[in-house]
Amino acid sequence: xxxxxxxxxxxxxxxxxxxxxxxxxxxxxxxxxxxxxxxxxxxxxxxxxxxxxxxxxxxxxxxxxxxxxxxxxxxxxxxxxxxxxxxxxxxxxxxxxxxxxxxxxxxxxxxxxxxxxxxxxxxxxxxxxxxxxxxxxxxxxxxxxxxxxxxxxxxxxxxxxxxxxxxxxxxxxxxxxxxxxxxxxxxxxxxxxxxxxxxxxxxxxxxxxxxxxxxxxxxxxx
Numbered sequence: 283x284x285x286x287x288x289x290x291x292x293x294x295x296x297x298x299x300x301x302x303x304x305x306x307x308x309x310x311x312x313x314x315x316x317x318x319x320x321x322x323x324x325x326x327x328x329x330x331x332x333x334x335x336x337x338x339x340x341x342x343x344x345x346x347x348x349x350x351x352x353x354x355x356x357x358x359x360x361x362x363x364x365x366x367x368x369x370x371x372x373x374x375x376x377x378x379x380x381x382x383x384x385x386x387x388x389x390x391x392x393x394x395x396x397x398x399x400x401x402x403x404x405x406x407x408x409x410x411x412x413x414x415x416x417x418x419x420x421x422x423x424x425x426x427x428x429x430x431x432x433x434x435x436x437x438x439x440x441x442x443x444x445x446x447x448x449x450x451x452x453x454x455x456x457x458x459x460x461x462x463x464x465x466x467x468x469x470x471x472x473x474x475x476x477x478x479x480x481x482x483x484x485x486x487x488x489x490x491x492x493x494x495x496x497x498x499x500x501x502x503x504x
Contacts, residue, residue, distance in 0.1 A: 283475055284310040284333055289342035291328050302328040303500045315470050315490055318479045320497035326479035330446045334367050335359040368437030372449040374429050378422035382413060385421055386436045407435040427458040434465060445469055447478045459484050
């Protein structure tokens with residue numbers, strides 16, 4: 283479903299260059315749960331960014347369902363993300379002065395859905411991720427665990443095929459991290475393809491993870 287073929291990503295800032303990924307090859311099957319593990323700066327987040335078409339490779343190609351997303355224009359990349367990607371960010375990227383329900387509904391705004399359809403989608407994900415009782419609460423008044431549930435619900439409100447999670451437990455204690463892992467199990471049962479970038483050892487050797495990939499200095503290690 284997801285392919286990275288000979289992908290190199292170089293970031294340039296002035297006269298300096300940083301190689302984030304070097305000749306990476308990766309294949310992820312539909313419905314798989316994949317853990318990208320490595321230290322900060324190893325290239326994990328760059329892989330997620332490429333799969334989400336938030337950035338383009340310097341060389342090589344990225345394919346999803348056989349389509350070269352690395353060649354998409356910015357406009358078509360936005361449509362691709364809207365239709366296919368749910369992204370759970372490390373710091374949630376929620377709007378603190380909006381309510382829980384308004385944050386979750388944000389990905390639907392470009393679709394201009396009928397009110398009834400939007401309400402049905404909202405209700406479904408709020409129930410699924412146990413945040414319905416906080417629907418009208420401002421995000422800034424939530425706990426860290428509640429904010430993460432909002433972020434997960436928002437990532438799923440469009441029913442995407444692919445869930446990308448960037449260091450999703452970095453701001454959580456062990457109890458909440460284990461709760462998040464249980465949520466991942468639920469998402470796998472829905473046949474979501476899930477890619478997690480993390481250095482949290484709680485994610486290592488989980489029985490429902492299909493593939494663990496170690497990344498060091500932009501290179502995949504066996």
